Amino acid sequence: MSEAYAHQVRPAIINVDLTNKNFFLISASLNFEALISGIRSNTKKVPNHSDEIKAYQTYRKLSAKQLKKEIHEILPEWLGGTKFIFDGKQIKTTVNKIIVREEKNLNLSRLTEIHLTGKKPPKPSFFRWEYNPNFGDSIVRIKLDNISPMRAVWVKSGNKSDKILLSERPTASGIDTFIDYVYLGFVHIIPRGLDHILFVLALFFLSLRTRILVTQITFFTIAHTVTLAASTIWPQFQISSVIVESLIAASIIFVAVENLFTAKLTKLRPWIIIFFGLMHGLGFAGVLRDFEDEQENLLISLAGFSVGVELGQIIVVIIAYVLLGVQFGRKHWFRRRIAVPASLGIGIFGGFWLLERLFFTEY
Numbered sequence: 001m002s003e004a005y006a007h008q009v010r011p012a013i014i015n016v017d018l019t020n021k022n023f024f025l026i027s028a029s030l031n032f033e034a035l036i037s038g039i040r041s042n043t044k045k046v047p048n049h050s051d052e053i054k055a056y057q058t059y060r061k062l063s064a065k066q067l068k069k070e071i072h073e074i075l076p077e078w079l080g081g082t083k084f085i086f087d088g089k090q091i092k093t094t095v096n097k098i099i100v101r102e103e104k105n106l107n108l109s110r111l112t113e114i115h116l117t118g119k120k121p122p123k124p125s126f127f128r129w130e131y132n133p134n135f136g137d138s139i140v141r142i143k144l145d146n147i148s149p150m151r152a153v154w155v156k157s158g159n160k161s162d163k164i165l166l167s168e169r170p171t172a173s174g175i176d177t178f179i180d181y182v183y184l185g186f187v188h189i190i191p192r193g194l195d196h197i198l199f200v201l202a203l204f205f206l207s208l209r210t211r212i213l214v215t216q217i218t219f220f221t222i223a224h225t226v227t228l229a230a231s232t233i234w235p236q237f238q239i240s241s242v243i244v245e246s247l248i249a250a251s252i253i254f255v256a257v258e259n260l261f262t263a264k265l266t267k268l269r270p271w272i273i274i275f276f277g278l279m280h281g282l283g284f285a286g287v288l289r290d291f292e293d294e295q296e297n298l299l300i301s302l303a304g305f306s307v308g309v310e311l312g313q314i315i316v317v318i319i320a321y322v323l324l325g326v327q328f329g330r331k332h333w334f335r336r337r338i339a340v341p342a343s344l345g346i347g348i349f350g351g352f353w354l355l356e357r358l359f360f361t362e363y
Contacts, residue, residue, distance in 0.1 A: 010109065011137035011154070014129060016084070018120065018144055018166065026084070026093060026116040031109045032071050032100075033059040035078070035135060060110065064100040071098060071112060078114075081132025086124040093118040108240060126163040133158040152180075178304040185308020188284065190315060195248055195353060196280060198346045200316050202255040203273070205339040205346075208321070208329045212265045217313070219270050223277025224284060225306055231285035232302055244282045245357045251276030252350030259343035263335055284309060 012030035037055035059070065075095070083090050093116040100112050129140040140161055142151040155161045189196055203216040231237045254272060284305070321329075328334050 011139050012131065012135065014082075014131075014138055014140045016127070016129070016140060016142050018127070018142065019146055020120065022120055024084070024091075024118050024120045026114075026118070028082075028114045028116070029111045030114075030135075032067065032074070032112045033062075033110065036070060036074055057106075060106055064102050067100050067110075067112070068098055071100070075114075078132075078135070081135055083128075083130035084118055085128040085130065086121045087126060088128075089121070091118045091121070124166050126165050128163055129153075129155060129161040131155060131157075177300045178307075181301040181304030182308040182311070185284075185305035185310075186312045187308075188305075189309055189312025193312070195252060195350075196283075196313070197316050198349055199248070199252050199255065199276070199280070200313050201320055202252060202259060202343060202346050204317055204320050205343050206255070206259050206265070206269075207263050208325050208334075213317070215265060215270065216273055217317070219273045220277040220280070221310060221313075223274040224281030224309075227278045227281030228284045228306060228309075229281075229302055231282055233298065238285075239282055242357065244279055246354060247276065247279040248283055249350050249353035249357055251279060253347050253354060256343045256347030256350060260340055260347075263339075 010031060012028060015027040015029075017025040017027070033056055036059055038052045039056055059067065062070070075098075079093070079095070082093075084093060085091070096115040096117055098112065098114050101110055127142065129138070131138045136157050138155045140153050140155060142153075142164055144151075144166065151164060153161050153164070200217070200220075203220065204213060206212060206216065227237075251272075254276070255269075258266070258269065324334075324338060328338060331337075
């Protein structure tokens with residue numbers, strides 16, 4: 001599956017609290033049913049009829065008490081695949097408690113929290129996190145003190161986190177938080193958001209007329225900003241990722257196919273863009289929720305992430321215009337030779353993703 005689809009897959013969230021002088025606290029949240037079944041957060045695609053999915057569905061139906069017993073069976077393997085390293089030396093941890101969150105809706109994933117403690121070396125200079133590649137991706141969030149904002153680092157499967165210096169304390173400046181989340185939003189479009197990129201390009205290929213392009217981008221921006229904000233501020237304002245991702249794929253198909261039959265902004269298209277923009281916003285929110293849990297920074301990080309997403313989309317449009325619009329936009333054959341074939345290709349990608357997201361499941 002493409003990187004564009006990866007944002008629906010939830011990596012393990014590892015919160016590291018270093019505020020105590022003598023020991024550190026770990027709070028890890030992950031989908032243990034998926035891990036036990038052999039489904040990792042970096043898994044490309046798993047057919048619905050596969051043994052992994054059947055096993056996942058079996059574990060997903062267990063009660064919290066029953067699942068906890070299964071977790072204890074695999075816990076030594078999981079602990080062996082986690083490494084908390086201070087100044088180049090791995091520190092052993094002790095499990096304090098395991099909390100299995102109850103989720104009655106079987107279509108939604110259920111998270112398990114594992115709380116650990118470890119002895120903190122005196123005056124460590126740096127920290128590093130390592131996670132078994134077989135367990136997939138992880139996000140490690142470091143809390144150095146009770147004043148500074150948390151540091152969040154996405155660690156791709158098979159990689160190690162960068163050294164995180166502990167002697168330096170980041171300022172609690174809202175500007176720093178804003179800039180960090182601008183970057184996060186930008187890279188979620190370029191290079192990770194291929195499906196979002198193709199949707200924006202499909203809007204671009206309808207017409208190179210400034211009014212038409214600006215109208216479409218404006219409607220799309222307003223719509224996805226609304227649901228991004230709503231689902232980030234209110235966690236209960238969520239829809240199953242399978243539905244969201246499928247509708248995002250359907251949005252690509254719709255605008256691409258419409259490009260084949262018209263070069264004008266129809267009365268229906270802005271409303272369609274608004275609807276699908278709402279779905280894209282829910283997709284963006286999944287990433288933002290993985291990184292943010294400090295309420296005082298929520299609005300700042302939300303604003304920064306939104307700006308980063310918009311910058312990524314603007315860059316996509318500028319690149320497309322420079323490469324295609326400037327050179328060929330005024331040619332009488334531009335629509336027939338470039339816009340229509342490009343839209344057809346985008347629609348094919350969207351169709352592939354739609355089938356994949358309807359009939360292949362990731363957790």
